[in-house]
Amino acid sequence: MLLPITSLFAALLTLLFIVLSIRIIRLRWSNRVGIGWGESKDLEVAVRIHGNFVEYVPLALILLALIEFTGANAMLLYGLGGLLFVARINHAIGLTRSVGPTIYRTIGVLGTFAMLLVSAAYLIGYVLGTQL
Numbered sequence: 001m002l003l004p005i006t007s008l009f010a011a012l013l014t015l016l017f018i019v020l021s022i023r024i025i026r027l028r029w030s031n032r033v034g035i036g037w038g039e040s041k042d043l044e045v046a047v048r049i050h051g052n053f054v055e056y057v058p059l060a061l062i063l064l065a066l067i068e069f070t071g072a073n074a075m076l077l078y079g080l081g082g083l084l085f086v087a088r089i090n091h092a093i094g095l096t097r098s099v100g101p102t103i104y105r106t107i108g109v110l111g112t113f114a115m116l117l118v119s120a121a122y123l124i125g126y127v128l129g130t131q132l
Contacts, residue, residue, distance in 0.1 A: 005074060006065040009081035013057055016088060020050045049095045053088060056112050060084050063119035070126050080115050087111025 027043040028034065037044040064084070068077055091108025098105075 003065050003068045005077040005081060006061065006068050009064060009085060010061050012085050013061065013088065016085070016092075017050075017053060017057070020046070020053055020092060024050055045095055045099060049092050052091065052095075056116075057084070057088065060112070060115055060119070063116065063123065067119060067122055067126075070123075072122070076122070080119060083111050084115045087115065 024043070024046045027040060027046050031038055031040040031043055033040060033043060037047055064077065064081055067080070087108045087110075089108075090104045090111065094102040094105025094108055
């Protein structure tokens with residue numbers, strides 16, 4: 001069964017992942033660093049942004065797909081997927097501007113966590129509702 005809403009956000013997040021990856025590749029070339037980040041702070045930050053994306057986005061997409069499988073309202077799915085996408089863009093912008101706290105990083109963290117929490121709560125409610 002095709003999951004059109006999850007598929008849309010998986011594709012959009014894949015494009016963002018590629019942008020983050022290309023940024024690392026460009027910094028590796030310009031700093032002549034093959035592994036790690038050498039002494040480049042910019043490369044270290046780019047690697048961390050990429051790593052954080054890889055840590056959170058796969059689980060978020062799995063949750064989104066599971067919610068879509070339940071037949072959830074499309075607005076909920078678009079809301080969760082959109083929140084995740086906007087949050088991940090903000091997180092990348094925030095860390096690029098400063099390794100300290102920024103409004104963009106805060107939006108990124110809170111948006112990602114909100115999406116995960118709402119998704120988990122929905123699925124727990126769904127499972128408990130169908131099991132009772």
